[in-house]
Amino acid sequence: MSSPESFQGVAAVLAGSTRSSISSLFSLTGRVALVTGGGRGIGLEIALAFAEAGAVVYCLDKPTEPGKDWLTVQKHVGQLPAPEGGKDSKGPSLSYLHGDVTDQKAMWKIVDDIVAKENRIDVCFANAGILQEYNCLEYPAEEFQKVMNVNVNGVLFTAQAVGRHMERLGIPGSIIMTASMSGTITNPRRSWVAYNTSKSAVLQMARSMACELAPKGIRVNALSPGYILTNMTRDFLDSNPELWTDWKGQNPSGRIGRPDELRGAALWLASDASTFCTGSDIRVDGGQTAW
Numbered sequence: 001m002s003s004p005e006s007f008q009g010v011a012a013v014l015a016g017s018t019r020s021s022i023s024s025l026f027s028l029t030g031r032v033a034l035v036t037g038g039g040r041g042i043g044l045e046i047a048l049a050f051a052e053a054g055a056v057v058y059c060l061d062k063p064t065e066p067g068k069d070w071l072t073v074q075k076h077v078g079q080l081p082a083p084e085g086g087k088d089s090k091g092p093s094l095s096y097l098h099g100d101v102t103d104q105k106a107m108w109k110i111v112d113d114i115v116a117k118e119n120r121i122d123v124c125f126a127n128a129g130i131l132q133e134y135n136c137l138e139y140p141a142e143e144f145q146k147v148m149n150v151n152v153n154g155v156l157f158t159a160q161a162v163g164r165h166m167e168r169l170g171i172p173g174s175i176i177m178t179a180s181m182s183g184t185i186t187n188p189r190r191s192w193v194a195y196n197t198s199k200s201a202v203l204q205m206a207r208s209m210a211c212e213l214a215p216k217g218i219r220v221n222a223l224s225p226g227y228i229l230t231n232m233t234r235d236f237l238d239s240n241p242e243l244w245t246d247w248k249g250q251n252p253s254g255r256i257g258r259p260d261e262l263r264g265a266a267l268w269l270a271s272d273a274s275t276f277c278t279g280s281d282i283r284v285d286g287g288q289t290a291w
């Protein structure tokens with residue numbers, strides 16, 4: 001790709017041989033990715049997208065063994081065609097790792113082991129998160145701490161674990177942090193002060209790390225979903241069925257989103273299609289924060 005200084009317009013670039021095709025721009029072939037909270041929900045959906053784009057993907061989650069859904073996705077990935085370059089070329093693949101993002105030392109060690117095996121790490125999707133509800137005036141200290149520990153500390157420890165190797169190996173990697181529209185707005189009629197506070201912190205963490213790491217060529221961005229139907233939100237919807245109508249009515253699209261509707265934005269952030277994007281918050285919320 002030409003530098004801005006040498007840029008002469010699209011016709012001149014087309015005449016040369018340095019312009020990437022659109023499909024190669026979005027390709028993750030030869031890249032290695034870590035996805036936390038990758039055992040289910042949004043994490044598993046994005047892990048699948050990365051693998052379909054050609055990556056070697058490691059899903060990290062709390063259960064010691066992966067669930068049925070994860071195994072089904074792994075089987076699908078195993079049947080994806082080998083990348084160009086023949087069957088000796090690496091990827092795509094999906095592996096499961098048991099881990100807890102709140103354990104800094106363990107997270108660093110897990111990624112040390114991935115890099116020892118793969119010799120690289122290119123993409124980090126720091127996505128593990130929890131949601132709980134307590135009245136803001138009664139929120140127990142240990143519960144508030146629990147949310148901050150997973151949603152804020154865990155994201156930092158994940159990004160550190162990967163970013164240290166990107167810096168050491170000179171890899172122009174992409175770190176994506178799952179924030180939420182709840183980092184920018186509050187959810188009407190919900191008592192989610194810890195969650196909302198934690199997601200604001202993630203947005204600011206992404207900006208701070210982006211500015212610190214840009215000189216090293218490492219990009220850091222936040223991805224902020226609106227209401228997406230997963231186990232996390234299903235728990236609330238099942239115990240409060242009136243929320244279906246409430247949540248759908250909160251965005252101009254009039255519906256709750258699906259995890260697969262985050263794939264495009266996540267792949268764009270992970271790939272060379274977004275090389276000039278860092279420190280940004282990409283919202284995929286059916287327009288909720290536009291209202």
Ligand SMILES: NC(=O)c1ccc[n+]([C@@H]2O[C@H](COP(=O)([O-])OP(=O)(O)OC[C@H]3O[C@@H](n4cnc5c(N)ncnc54)[C@H](O)[C@@H]3O)[C@@H](O)[C@H]2O)c1
Pocket residue numbers: 036037038039040041042043060061062063099100101102127128129130131150154178179180181224225226227228229230231232233
């Ligand atoms: N579903 C939504 O509407 C929505 C909206 C905005 C943001 N988000 C965010 O997206 C992310 C994924 O949420 P989801 O909806 O897929 O929920 P989910 O509950 O289905 O998935 C979250 C995953 O994170 C894992 N996890 C939790 N604590 C962990 C820990 N300490 N270490 C490792 N893994 C841990 C869980 O085991 C689970 O598999 C979260 O950060 C969430 O806050 C979700």
